[in-house]
Amino acid sequence: xxxxxxxxxxxxxxxxxxGLLVTGKVILLPSQDKPKINAFAFPEEVPLPQWRPSLxxxxxxxxxxxxxxxxxxxxxxxxxxxxLDIEMRYLQNLYNADVNxxxxxYTSIKSSANIVRQSNEVGYYGLGLDQQRAYLSACIxxxxxxxxxxxxxxxxxxxxxxxxxxxxxxxxxxEPLLDKRCLWVHMSIPLRNSSPDASYQILEKxxxxxxxxxxxxxxxx
Numbered sequence: 001x002x003x004x005x006x007x008x009x010x011x012x013x014x015x016x017x018x019g020l021l022v023t024g025k026v027i028l029l030p031s032q033d034k035p036k037i038n039a040f041a042f043p044e045e046v047p048l049p050q051w052r053p054s055l056x057x058x059x060x061x062x063x064x065x066x067x068x069x070x071x072x073x074x075x076x077x078x079x080x081x082x083x084l085d086i087e088m089r090y091l092q093n094l095y096n097a098d099v100n101x102x103x104x105x106y107t108s109i110k111s112s113a114n115i116v117r118q119s120n121e122v123g124y125y126g127l128g129l130d131q132q133r134a135y136l137s138a139c140i141x142x143x144x145x146x147x148x149x150x151x152x153x154x155x156x157x158x159x160x161x162x163x164x165x166x167x168x169x170x171x172x173x174x175e176p177l178l179d180k181r182c183l184w185v186h187m188s189i190p191l192r193n194s195s196p197d198a199s200y201q202i203l204e205k206x207x208x209x210x211x212x213x214x215x216x217x218x219x220x221x
Contacts, residue, residue: 040219042073042088049209051077051084059087062106068093084206087186090219094180097153099126099137102184113137115200116148122211124148127200134199135188136207142179142218146211153182179221183214 044056055076061069071090076083089106100112113126113135123145125138138146139153143160147153157178187206191199
């Protein structure tokens, strides 16, 4: 058996043992598997290349129960008097991380994002149109790339959260087995005289810069 094959089998075995230990802890000591979420507040300013900040304001929470909502912020930028709006929401204990459902629940947008794309630099994101505005929406994950569908979010959790190096914080209750938190980003610009494709290209360029600033700053538990 080759060295690399032996190493791969050993890593798989360690991952399996980690999963068994953590699963046993969750079953035997369920109350200790819910670490408290640290206080978090969105910064007043977030740098964005080539765009000038013009507004930072609270977001209005829609009516109804929203136990998953932990913090939120509205950022507005301009470039040559062209406006860009970015809504940020920090969500926890997400049992369904489908971004289209989040858009429906938290915004007045009625049309679902009809384009889902993947970038090697960031992950998955969705693009859509509503009332002469183009928007991009995605969930920044604590580990792994960004996601748009719940299946993508779930796969991120199993492939990136269940790891041997997380065994100690999992067993001591410092971190949950599956980190069901999300920094949901929803950015939009007016179409004006641009085509949807041209507007999407603008948003995708902004999204990559925004993601690269936020991902390493994902809130700590």
